[in-house]
Amino acid sequence: MKDILIAGGGLAGLISAICLADAGLDVVLVEKKEYPFHKVCGEYISNEVVPFLESIGCYPHYLEPAAISNFRLTDMSGREARLPLDLGGFGLSRYQLDHYLYEKAKERGAEFRLRKKILDVEQIKDGFRVELSKGEELEARLVIGAWGKRSNADNSLDRSFFRKRTDYIGVKYHIRADHLPDDEVALHNFPGGYCGIVKIEDGAWNMCYLGSKERLKHWGSLEAMEENDLGKNPFLRRVLREASYLHDKPEVINEINFGRKKAVERGVLMAGDSAGLITPLCGNGMAMAIHAGKLVSETVLEHWPLNTAAKRDLLESAYTSAWQKLFARRLWVGRQTQKLFGGNVTSAFSVGLLRNIKPLGRVIMQQTHGKAF
Numbered sequence: 078m079k080d081i082l083i084a085g086g087g088l089a090g091l092i093s094a095i096c097l098a099d100a101g102l103d104v105v106l107v108e109k110k111e112y113p114f115h116k117v118c119g120e121y122i123s124n125e126v127v128p129f130l131e132s133i134g135c136y137p138h139y140l141e142p143a144a145i146s147n148f149r150l151t152d153m154s155g156r157e158a159r160l161p162l163d164l165g166g167f168g169l170s171r172y173q174l175d176h177y178l179y180e181k182a183k184e185r186g187a188e189f190r191l192r193k194k195i196l197d198v199e200q201i202k203d204g205f206r207v208e209l210s211k212g213e214e215l216e217a218r219l220v221i222g223a224w225g226k227r228s229n230a231d232n233s234l235d236r237s238f239f240r241k242r243t244d245y246i247g248v249k250y251h252i253r254a255d256h257l258p259d260d261e262v263a264l265h266n267f268p269g270g271y272c273g274i275v276k277i278e279d280g281a282w283n284m285c286y287l288g289s290k291e292r293l294k295h296w297g298s299l300e301a302m303e304e305n306d307l308g309k310n311p312f313l314r315r316v317l318r319e320a321s322y323l324h325d326k327p328e329v330i331n332e333i334n335f336g337r338k339k340a341v342e343r344g345v346l347m348a349g350d351s352a353g354l355i356t357p358l359c360g361n362g363m364a365m366a367i368h369a370g371k372l373v374s375e376t377v378l379e380h381w382p383l384n385t386a387a388k389r390d391l392l393e394s395a396y397t398s399a400w401q402k403l404f405a406r407r408l409w410v411g412r413q414t415q416k417l418f419g420g421n422v423t424s425a426f427s428v429g430l431l432r433n434i435k436p437l438g439r440v441i442m443q444q445t446h447g448k449a450f
């Protein structure tokens with residue numbers, strides 16, 4: 078029996094694998110894809126993660142992330158508000174970052190099962206039995222659920238949010254466009270959504286938007302929706318006309334759910350988006366996933382070995398309350414702020430607020446971001 082099985086190898090899963098393998102536990106991580114691979118994500122990472130990543134020897138200096146120090150918000154007419162970012166951040170593709178952390182986790186002794194999907198997680202005496210695709214089964218004393226926003230694994234645990242339909246879709250491109258600033262993360266409103274643009278490594282930019290399934294149905298294709306909806310915003314219109322696209326097709330996901338989830342479900346400790354997804358406008362989901370990987374590992378190590386049922390109960394309640402304390406308020410503020418995006422009147426209102434009451438932007442950023450850890 079393994080000590081720890083980590084289900085899903087995004088940021089939360091990989092950081093947990095690194096920390097727990099470093100502490101000498103016998104760790105296996107199951108990931109349904111094979112590194113490196115692309116993911117829908119805005120790829121702007123708050124600098125709050127830098128001290129921690131450096132402390133575990135995992136800040137990817139050599140990948141030369143783009144340094145980001147300014148924020149720009151535009152409404153649908155192109156009216157803009159700008160703010161310097163107190164803490165700042167960096168732009169780096171998930172293709173590079175996740176692959177880098179995967180290599181680190183392997184070096185530290187974590188074992189990987191790639192191209193294997195978690196199908197079911199069942200509690201047994203002293204641990205869990207996990208069913209993987211292709212007929213494989215693994216047993217572990219503890220399972221960390223790090224499978225992201227929405228997965229068949231949520232369905233197998235009968236999590237209620239899984240059955241709720243949502244209108245959100247996410248679309249990501251990597252582009253080159255000479256006129257874009259190097260040091261800025263921008264959010265541009267358009268009918269039904271908003272689009273983030275940020276520089277990443279190798280002279281490329283990430284363009285990633287949260288849009289509406291209804292609008293996509295209305296226009297019939299992504300191209301038509303981009304031309305007619307995104308193109309209403311003059312900034313996006315220029316990018317759509319001038320950019321060269323670095324991949325044949327975009328990454329696309331749907332059924333994005335920002336609703337509440339539990340941090341522990343049937344004994345599985347959830348880390349990252351599987352415990353709750355912050356709205357992308359906050360640009361903080363990746364930092365939260367990294368922080369959650371740290372938090373879950375530290376909490377597990379404080380309660381290890383899990384040799385009694387009472388210790389498991391203690392671990393579950395300690396993790397739930399630590400998770401709530403660190404993340405619950407940020408998720409709530411993110412949900413409320415998102416209501417100001419994607420509508421003509423509301424986005425003009427939010428740009429007006431930021432232009433006229435400069436400290437407000439700072440307050441929202443402080444509420445949706447954590448402190449450096």
Ligand SMILES: Cc1cc2nc3c(=O)[nH]c(=O)nc-3n(C[C@H](O)[C@H](O)[C@H](O)COP(=O)(O)OP(=O)(O)OC[C@H]3O[C@@H](n4cnc5c(N)ncnc54)[C@H](O)[C@@H]3O)c2cc1C
Nearest residue numbers: 085087088089109119120121195225228247349350362363
């Ligand atoms: C449109 C959009 C834009 C965003 N932009 C930003 C941004 O600019 N900055 C930011 O900080 N955050 C952003 N986020 C949020 C950020 O992407 C997530 O919060 C972050 O990726 C969470 O990491 P994770 O490790 O929890 O999940 P993930 O990175 O999603 O990793 C989960 C992993 O689990 C694997 N998996 C799933 N199911 C199974 C299974 N059954 N078996 C095995 N493996 C499985 C998946 O393949 C995946 O690799 C954005 C989100 C969206 C939707």
